[in-house]
Amino acid sequence: MENSTYKVYEDEIQLLEEEIKLLAEKYDDVKQESTFYSNEEILTSIKLFQREFQGESKGQECPSDLKAQLESLEREISFLMKFTGIQFTSHSKKTLEKNENRTVQKHRLSGNCRSLPFQLEFQLLETRNKENVSAVITDLSIVMESGEYSDLSKFVSSTEEHGNLLLFFRSLSSYAEWYEHRRCTFLHFKAKYPDIVALPEGQLGDYIILRNPKLSGFELMIVWKIHIDEEGRTTPVLDLLTKVPEQVLEQKMGPIENAPTCFRSMLLLFGIETTIENLIKVTGLEK
């Protein structure tokens, strides 16, 4: 009989201890999540901190420890961002729900993948069971400055619909690599053959124009699109378009009609750079 009275109190004590732990965590979480210090404030604090504790330790955490901890963490994240090409420029989160086995947080994350900027918002549900933690993304919203990346918009809406955050990052990395590669290739040829190569839409456009300065009216347009399917697979798709004056067309229909097919075969045999270079050389020839 006595034991059951004890049990009632002991149970309540346990419940209260758990509640207190959660309340304290919530208070800290809200404090952390609603505060923001700029980089200047942080640098000033580091200097202040070192000055305050010059020569004193007072049994508290040694000042160099906090600074060293921060530096080590920043080194880690800097390495990761450099290695993966995914740079996060801002992050804010809000804990919506938290108990012993479930945490729901709302995240806002902006950054860029190589040169492509993105803004994300999503809810992350983490469930803890005996063995591991499982994570589920819901309410994913992706914003990319579209217009320039029209190839991407279909892919982006599909990943948003399925909450496919991981696929988004993996595919965006691959797309960004091709995007960079295309930009560098265009720039390279523009620099090497400034008279023949024109970039009407600049280095970020998806086509270049080749023309022989001595032969007017004759143009080759190489269109290089980066196709990304719904599964996130990236493939470059190149095409050749010809612009030929009417008289030439009447005389040399054959080779001009075949040009796009030849172009595609060349791509398969020699790769993109060599093919483009060959075309440039051909365009530059005096005919």
Add this chain to the structure above:
Amino acid sequence: MEERKAYSQDGVLAHLEMLEAQAHELALKQEEKEQQEEKLAGLKARVQELRARRDELRAKLELQQKRLLENGGAETHPEQPSARAVLEWKIKSVKALLQLFYLTGISGKLTKRGVCFCISTAYEGTYLESYYLDVLTKPEVQIQRHSVPIFIPLEQIAKKYLQTDIRRFLSVLSDHLNAYAARRYQADQLQERFSDRLEGTLQRNSLCNLLVFHYNVPSDGRSFLFTARLLYADPCCSLPTEAIVSCTPDAPAALAEVAAAHSDAFRRVALHKAFDSFSKAEETQDEALISPPGSPQ
């Protein structure tokens, strides 16, 4: 009569002993009672203490919420924050961002002799298992330890890319691992969510790129057994390259069309989604039978 007996010599001693024993027992009981009361009092006090602390925290939180609402959701610093507080905030902030990195698919930690990479896998919004590779960078790039399952061609991929382009290596490995995780997830979902339609066990190999299973298909009030054999020839793909669906020989000829439709579905959409669509199609079929279109509702 018995009382007179007690007044003999032995009786007195015995009586005294008995009284002593009784007194001792009473003392013990008294002590026990006091201990119990002490313990109870202690527990009560603890409960009071905890309740007070809990109420204090609740009030603190309420105040915090009120201040936040007044300031539009951002905490303005009421007192000048200490340098320590600012640093601690920044540390927590960077830690949180580091923890999120696994969502991108490739994350890691610097180690003394290299990097320990972590490849995350996911199916749509659900993150699945993560795989680790402990990579040393000196004297040359090599994998010291890893948790990649043996049926993933890690050595082949490493041979091709590890020395020349480690990013490519991780990316290709991630493709293999994610495709495997997605195939496994689909098979698991089929077993979990459509167990009532499956007959017998779903047979699969460790790489989950060959699945054989039997399932029921209702038609005209009867149920027919279909057999499906799915082959995923591309290790980086989570959809089958080949889907052979057959029905039992006694099935009506019309079902051959259904089998063909199922085979097509398996090749186009995820396994569990294909089954979702079958169920829906069968439901509408049933509804059409009960109330055919065009009839008054």
